[in-house]
Amino acid sequence: MASTAEDAGTQEGVRRRDWIHIAAISTAGVGGASVLFPLISQMAPTADVLAASTTDVDVSSIQPGQSIKAVFRDQPLFVTRLTPEAIAEAKEVDASSLRDPQTVEERLGEGDNDILVQLGVCTHLGCVPLGAGEGESKGDFNGYFCPCHGSHYDSIGRIRKGPAPSNLAVPEFEYASESVIRVG
């Protein structure tokens, strides 16, 4: 048996049956790997989770200096109307000296927008920082304070002190109408 197979192949001992082995193993391998895809992909966010990925917030009733909390992708969202003084104060800080250098324009967008939208999720380990609600601790920089591991953010959510690596995330948003913003 083996000798006939060898005779049919070349002198180097390569047999015709080797091709069948390679083809069969490759087919089984590719088939097996492709079966893994749905098994892995099913773990990703489901369609209903993705469908809930935008949130509309009515900002018309927010007074300057006031914040409201909304929910965006299952996470808390802080929407704040900054006072002109707070914006001016934030502009005075040299942004390049910060851990995560971001200017006021980068966080508020161009123009005279005074609505600050940010995720209420500490960038350290995901706790909800205090400061958006009435009477909550605002930390050392008159902004937000995370009680879990002591991160201090300033009034426009820039990390100033503590273990968090970056500023509070600013999601993309646009004005759906005069008074409503659509986040996401």
Add this chain to the structure above:
Amino acid sequence: MSFAWANSYEPKSAFTKWIDEKLPLPRLVYNAVGAGYPVPRNLNYMWNFGVLAGFFLVFQIITGVVLAMHYAANTEVAFGQIEHIMRNVNYGWLLKYAHANGASFFFLVIYMHIFRGFYYSSYKAPREMIWLLGVVIFLLMMATAFMGYVLPWGQMSFWGAKVITGLFGAIPVVGEPLQVWLVGGYAPNDSTLNRFFSLHFLLPFVIAGAVILHIWALHIPGSSNPTGVEVKKESDTVPFHPYYTAKDGWFLGLVLSIFAAVVFFAPNALGHAENWIEANPLSTPALIVPEWYFYPFYAILRAFTGDLTIPFTGIVLIEAKLLGVIAMFGSILLWFFLPWLDKSPVRSGSYRPLFRIFFWIFVVDMAALFYLGGAHAEEPYILLSQIATGWYFMHFLVILPIISQIEVPKALPFSITQAVLGSDDDAHGSKSGGGDKPEKVAGALPGHDDDGSLQPAE
């Protein structure tokens, strides 16, 4: 897989003979945990915790399967289902408390088992594989326990899940997509709860499989013992049954009495009151901590508060968050290398005067990490965590390798028999084993020993 003098299984009745021919399962049990397994005669109580760990694994599987009959992995109702179990299900309160405290006791006995291994160097040749499998079991236990704690969907469940899955977000480049994939969303949700329930049900059986491998690997060299001197002959051993089945049985009774006292009189002492509040994604508890058995590793995670930078340039090499994650996982993965970090040929800490001092310092260090992991993240706890974390890594990476080079061990007994009876007829002239040259004995330990009687017969 046993010593030459081991009792051999002899079926008596026609039925057991018939079974033995078709499927020798009774023979397997007899040789594994019966009279067919010769065990060193000098085992102390630290050797009881392996059997206890096996007991609590089975206990958790039984109570867990029963609880699953009354639970629903749905964020709308999960928290209510726990109340339903507590109030409406017959003996549900008992099953719930037994399962929750059973996890604590499982970890308690596992920590005793691991520290037995540290002190008596159970990880050394020829038992490396047993140790490696043990570390795998411990990692599987941690994953299982973490996912189980999420199921009641209380505040600690939710925020624990968020913080721990957030750890994966610290990994560069792939971290955030990986985190979203693991959670199945942007924050723990229904998908997360369901997959955790599914895996929490599956993993205990994977652990059971790993435990079988662990015991299989144990039966090749046989059990270690408090002298660290290998078994040489029949008088060094006694059959597992009835000697150690009886000893394990009475010790199990003692531990179960303590367990029952906790379940009936202090069922919430080891838990967190916060977890009796339903999960609220918009409100963080003031102190997020895992269950007590994760405290040391949580303390290591939180000990890293500063980025790793190139001095004077301000260039960040590794962010603080990632450093903490690496250190936390590294602190356990380090155990995989322990058989090769501690090169001393002497196994038992009782014969290693220098090692013994540092062992107890290490125990104090771990105790400190246990305390610090549950404390608020503020000074002086942060600084203390950093010191304790530093010592933890120093112990394994610096102290153990150095000790094994410079230490002069005490004289070892010639055999287990001599250690127990004070004399051994086979000890020839060298009664005290090492005499005034203990290092010579140390060098002649198994692995290098050409005495054939040492090797268990296959």
